[in-house]
Amino acid sequence: MARINHETTSKIVADFGSKPEMLVQILQTIVGRFGWIPEETIRQLAEELNLSRADVHGVVEYYHDFRTAEPGNHIVKICQAEACQAMGSRKLTDYAKRTLAMSLHDTENDITLEPVYCLGNCALSPAVMINGKTHGRVDEARFNELLDDMRGSD
């Protein structure tokens, strides 16, 4: 994933009319395109939106989506919420951690593994999201297939 630069940040801010009330949308756009928010971007956003750095920092810290460390190229999210738990998501999460040899929130081998609390696919639990696409009825075998597909897309 490319790293966001000064010019791109300015352009995104301008696209949202340089309005401070669009801060969450601006950050969401940056994370959507670049995966995370570097410290210098926080500084720049504060300046361009006429907010304090503490304001921007606070918003970044508050929301789960706003990563402050660079993620892998592949983001794997496993739903931890109740409907998925009813269909074995705890076991699936343990399996994923073992298979990928990593913990939740970690980044290893270009993969970031994260928990998510509901993907709205609760009738077809358990649900997993890989690089922004939701998959339903994911058992261990299906999880392996999805990982293979994901790696094959490199």
Next chain:
Amino acid sequence: MARTKIYVPRETAAISVGADEVALAIAQAAKKAGADIELIRNGSWGASWLEPLVEVEVDGARIAYANVSASDIQSLFAADLLQGGPHERRLGPTVEIPYLINQDRWTFWRCGLIDPLSVEDFELHQGFKALSKALAEGAESVLDAVMASGLRGRGGAGFPTGIKWRTVADAPGEQKYIACNADEGDSGTFSDRILMESDPMGLIECMAIAGFAVGANKGYIYLRSEYPLTHSILSRAIATARDAGWLGNNIKDSGFDFDIELHLGAGSYVCGEETAMLESLEGKKGIVRFKPPLPAHEGLFGKPTVVNNVVTLASVANIVNMGGARYAGMGIDRSKGTLAFQLAGNIKRGGLVEKSFGITLRELIDDFGGGTASGRPIKAVQVGGPLGAYIPAEQLDTPLDYEAFIGIGAMVGHGGIVVFDDTSNMAQLARFAMEFCAIESCGKCTPCRIGSTRGFEVIDRMIAGDNREENYDLLVDLCDTMESASLCAMGGMTPYPVRSVLKYFAEDFSSSEEA
């Protein structure tokens, strides 16, 4: 010969089990066979357990094929799919599927039926009829119809929509807003998503009606970021409606201006709470506001704001079209109309079931849902999301009705029904309720911020068998504090699932050690 219409849903659940691959395989097979087809990516009928549900239009009737995978396409074409030919995946005419025809589809009736991104198809199915009627008959007539319908907020709180709209309409001020809460964060719920993906213009139309009724010229949709497909569909639907003149200035020469801005959330559960959502819409941390002032008086940017859930808003079109009395004629007692129940978790036939209030949990779970997916006995059912109580199997005959549920210490909420079988460890789920609250608390009030962490620590000690009775009393005391002293439902209702586990499944605390 006319082109054969084939419908393959473009909806998250259907795509999660292969609908995109199915659509691609159908397009390729048709090309190879030289067949002239029109591939329509409709929304979902809501029967998620049948997805991907492919339909072929034969002599004006839609024939359904269920659980189709890309690898079935070759044999389906060989079996004369385009003529509705027999195949093991064939269900028969869509209008004869019992799961669908036994529902009371008031709000979701266009879902699955139409192409969600076609204004023509939408208009062909009564689209914008209610808005036109509203514009012709005036704001008072809309307010009266909504009041008469008895419609209550479908996001979970159940506040009367008519009163809320009337309050905003009567509030002084030039600038008012409609804020649609599409931050559907409760586990076990997906009705907002299905509606927005399958009938997005239905929501757009109703937001414009709300704006017209209360005197607002601007609407916001706050959509959770976990729904990327919904975002794409909704953005296109808004742009399409605008191009067709149904949004923007002077809508259809009525003199009424209304437009919609779509905002994305950023993974915070508490932003589904209305005041936290307003903060987030203003670009800030999603921290809950003190009430009063109510958003109806001082909402978004301090202006009078109608904050309504997606389904609440979308229910209004038919209320305007058919009259409030018609809606009020469905349901029981003070729970008027229909609710889109969502069957989720360990359930054989999961999906969306729109039914009049008064149906029992058992009817929903057995008759529609077909029991558990595992085939094992039901241990508990959580209704209304993570803040809803765990209801034991003995209480499944309770009718779905806001007041009846309050009566058993539970809540209907947004209508999500999550089924757990007898292998579930309820003590772990009670712990999860507290842990989830700790993860998601906005941090403004102490009972929620600190209480939730103390809560799972106490539960951990109980599970470990450490002073179980003393810790039980401590947990009950903590629940009392959180319930009575938290600022919003996050901390105030997290005790509901916890208390229900203490009351009905206390034995799970002692069996967890070995588990």
